[in-house]
Amino acid sequence: MAGDYGVQPLKGMLSEKGVTQAEAAKAVGRTVGSLSQIVNGVARPTLPVAAQLARLVGRPIEELFTPKMLGLSQRRQATYKTEIIRSGRGWRFKCSCGTRGRWNEDRGEASRLAQQHRLRKHKS
Numbered sequence: 001m002a003g004d005y006g007v008q009p010l011k012g013m014l015s016e017k018g019v020t021q022a023e024a025a026k027a028v029g030r031t032v033g034s035l036s037q038i039v040n041g042v043a044r045p046t047l048p049v050a051a052q053l054a055r056l057v058g059r060p061i062e063e064l065f066t067p068k069m070l071g072l073s074q075r076r077q078a079t080y081k082t083e084i085i086r087s088g089r090g091w092r093f094k095c096s097c098g099t100r101g102r103w104n105e106d107r108g109e110a111s112r113l114a115q116q117h118r119l120r121k122h123k124s
Helices: 009-016 021-028 032-039 047-057 107-121
Strands: 082-087 090-095
Touching (some): 009 047, 021 047, 082 107, 090 107
Antiparallel strands (some): 082 090
16 A cells, blocks of 8 residues: 555655665664655654654655654544433433533433533533
């Protein structure tokens, strides 16, 4: 699956600078085979290796790799679950973050409050 992780211009940027893959591999502390896989888009570089490659070619890291290619997500969201609980006092919601809603006679109201909680506190 060539091209999945790397950006093809990296190969061109290395040759523009007059740097061979063997020299680049030595500079970033990788084997020639490992660097070749990164350059050809077969393997994903670690963030430090990507930064060293960017410095080596004199370009910003964003021109070489996208955050997704580096295994970074822009925002990691925790998943929070809410459940509606019933007891002799009525209905209320309980969230996995620890929040509990007030008691209501109506299950629909407890569900609405749970949804409001998720939107306000967890943005989901």
